[in-house]
Amino acid sequence: MKYNIITFFALLFCSGVAFGQKVITLENNLVKYDVVYNNDSLYLSNFNLKSDTLNYVKSKSKGFSFVLNDTEYSGFSKWNLDKVKRVKTDKTTQRVILTLKPKGEKTFKIFVNYEMYDNHPFIRKWITFENTGKEDFKIESLNVQDIYTSMNNTWAMVLNNYGRMKHLMKYEGDWDDPVVVIEQANSKQGMALGNEAMGILKRTAFQSEGMHDNVQVGLTHPNQDFPFRKWFKPKQSWTSPKTFIGLYHGYRDGFQMINNEVNKFVKTALKPRIYDLKEKPTFVYNTWYPFRTHISDTLIRRVAKAAAECGVKEFIIDDGWQVNAHGKSSIRGWGENYGDWHVDQNKFPGGLKPTFDYIKSLGMKPGLWISIGSATKDSKVYQEHPEWFVQKPDGSTGNLHFQSPVDNGFYSASFGTGWKDYMKETILRLVKDYGLAYAKMDLAVVTSPYVNDTKQSGSYAKDHPDYRDHNESFTVLYENMLKMFDELHEEAPELFIDCTYETTGKVHLMDYATAEHAEGNWLSNIEDPAPVGPMRVRQLAWWRSPAVPASSLVIGNLPMDTDDIDLTMKSLIGTLPIVLGDPDKLPVEKRQEMRSWADWMDQMQERFDYMSYRKDLEGFGEPREGYWDGWQRINYDTQEGGILGVFRQGAKESARMVYPSELNENATYEINLAPSGKHVITATGKELMERGFQVVINKKYGGELFEVSKVIIP
Missing domain, CATH: 2.70.98.60 (alpha-galactosidase from lactobacil brevis)
Known part of the structure; x- marks a missing residue:
């Protein structure tokens, strides 16, 4: 320079x-x-x-x-x-x-x-x-x-x-x-x-x-x-x-x-954190849908075995594993037992270690859901440290996550207090005691995506040592949360932190600050069946990438046990692939099909590090009904290759020309259909970028993924 x-x-x-x-x-x-x-x-x-x-x-x-x-x-x-x-x-x-x-x-x-x-x-x-x-x-x-x-x-x-x-x-x-x-x-x-x-x-x-x-x-x-x-x-x-x-x-x-x-x-x-991970998650499973908080060691083992057979690499246990000091299990869908973060012995009689050990024995990394900024009134931490929680204008304890006309015992903690170190030590304990590898950090810490009243935000605490007033609390709460992420990474470098959109504060919000301090962002909860659900996944991915890293976009809740898991998987591979549902409901042949996709993703990641790349595919726009859409995840640093995704969303035409970019003009490339490896075309980078190749999708709602790889010519 x-x-x-x-x-x-x-x-x-x-x-x-x-x-x-x-x-x-x-x-x-x-x-x-x-x-x-x-x-x-x-x-x-x-x-x-x-x-x-x-x-x-x-x-x-x-x-x-x-x-x-x-x-x-x-x-x-x-x-x-x-x-x-x-x-x-x-x-x-x-x-x-x-x-x-x-x-x-x-x-x-x-x-x-x-x-x-x-x-x-x-x-x-x-x-x-x-x-x-x-x-x-x-x-x-x-x-x-x-x-x-x-x-x-x-x-x-x-x-x-x-x-x-x-x-x-x-x-x-x-x-x-x-x-x-x-x-x-x-x-x-x-x-x-x-x-x-x-x-x-x-x-x-x-x-x-x-x-x-x-x-x-x-x-x-x-x-x-x-x-x-x-x-x-x-x-x-x-x-x-x-x-x-x-x-x-x-x-x-x-x-x-x-x-x-x-x-x-x-x-x-x-330098978003997702790019620095030595092993990026290529296939993740989460229990939230359809099980909600109704989980147990028995259920987790059953589902984990089926998930492993499908090739899942990270297995995340969502809300419901935890209990407060009183020991009473959660019985509703969510909003209970937040704050103390003990393992529910009624659901997991041996604690989490045997469950996690079983998950790891299947070749998967274990993860947990944690509401990092919430506690309920029955928690020991709230009863001992009420000063650790945000305050409303009248001085009472505040709830940032949802609107309620009455005090229902759900409170939001303040990261401008000892809560930050308390949560850091809680998460590190889970890492050290059980081998926690993936932490889904959830629920509001500054403001909520579900609350339109802007006054229900931050903290109104008076004479606070870290923030003087309500306006300053926004900065302090955010900064201390991000500082906690950094401190966690210092002591647990391989921990994958998934900071959800509910924690960032607005619906589907993703930004550079999140990406610089956390590896991922649970961006949404989509439960629509195909073809709408997969299209919505592609819409969210298109909308926010390539401005922000595609592999930091963790888009739930599309299930595995669906009639069109093929289109679901192909759509998810454009971001960080995460699936929900009950994999135990899948027949053996479907599990084998899922495994072939998982193995293919592993091979592509090892060869091309495609998870570090995503750009728009030339000639394709927003995924929408009646059109085609597509993306490319080609390694533009090495120009060795990568993957392409092309989708027909109800379009009348059954064929489109595809023009990849970021190839070496003088090199020869081979394009194969995924995951079968069926040969499609061999051509120079210049020919592919200028003349393209034709993709035919006969199903009105369908997609195809392709491997693009440089050919070594003797």
Whole structure:
């Protein structure tokens, strides 16, 4: 990476920059990013692609903005540039850290971090705040990125909601915007705006200042449903979530930026945890549907034996295994015995160890469901530590997960208390005592996807040591939960953490913060039979990937014991394949068929690591009734191959041409039907990408999966 910091006078003057300015330039082989410090101001003066002469930002952008103790600060405020530090974190990554202090004040300082990566047209940015004064202060309305763009408000379009929806003119996004693209189709240029904030705290905006064509990426403002606020005591510091902005030129459809540059940047720079697993789950089973909480050692052994015969690799016991200190078993469908997390001896007389040992003897890894932020009134932990729970405005103990007109004894814990360490030790005990390998973390910790009253969120506790008020509680609860995930990984590196959408806070919510701290996200509960259920799985996967990692999308509850398990399996393989139902109801031949799919997935993962990849398949769009849809999971790093999925969802035509991408033009590839291995075509990468190959699906509702592999020619 080429890297410049031009700081002094003669050189700057000679290059056309006014005397006394300091220019901080980050550049690589694709983009150039210039920050100028001049006359007490720090502003972005240039962010452009090197391959063209188009302008992407206006000559002066304030760069960042926030409100401190009701006073607005931005790059245009009066600052002393105290220090410029460059850090080379590895061979392909470099960082610049600017230390700024407000002129005439000794109350605080900020550290503005910029990071750039070789071969990626992105700049990543975040800010650290430090209280250097003697009084407390608060931060609100934080825009880590605050830029005036050249994207014209008349011609530009906002691609929001994982980049899949289109919006004209002024836009203010929410939790469903981990990445937004501002596209200008007439000039085939645009920019991607990435937001790594957690859950409901994300805010990404376009044209928020009158008719200025500005973009802002950061945290929620006071006028929004879940406003961000952070209080600082003297000597206290805090680092914001990260953001990123990238540029493109040449696409008439801005989503191609997500399908290509963003997809690769997320994998390389953001490093979602699913990619780091040595053994990624390729076939998971969960007991929730149809058994709910009505489980036992006898039932688990019966179901586990059948699941193993189907080739399942991870076996997850859902709600119902646990009991509180009183020892009374759960009898309803859910919502009982939360908090103490003892093993129900009535259901598992020998405890969980014999059950887990049996699961492991069948070649499967054991897992458990755990409500990490909930306890019931009858739990010992609630009775001994009522201060560990969120409070409502009237000071009573709160329930964040569902609306109830009366106190029904279900409470939500606060991760800003000793609850965090209590839950960490509880989960580690399950790992060490029983060999827990997969933890499904569930139910609301900040807000609920099922509650529309935004006031039923966070905690209203007064005089709390970790959060001053309701608004600040959002940040603290999220941050401590993610910190617990990190601490669990430090002590149990191979533990798969499945942080559900109910825990992230909104229906089907998945974002970069979740992916960076947890391997997966139980994204939904779909129980529709085929062909609707498999289509909904493909819709959710299409909607959120390739903006977020497909293999982190854990989509339940499609059952194994269904008439069309073939279409179900093919649809699930586009994400992280998880099945429910009762595998013991499957006849022997169906179990053998499932086993053939499981063995095939193992082979494909070992050869191609397809679980680390997913992009849109050219020419196919959203899965919907009356159309075809498809995806590809080809390893674009090695170009050795991968898999393709093609589906007919009631379309009238029975054949379509398929054009894979990310192949080596000069290499020869073989395409075979999965899982049988039946040969389809042998051709060069160029021929396949330009001419394609035909797929015929005679069933009106059906799908086919294909193996794509490079041929070794002697």
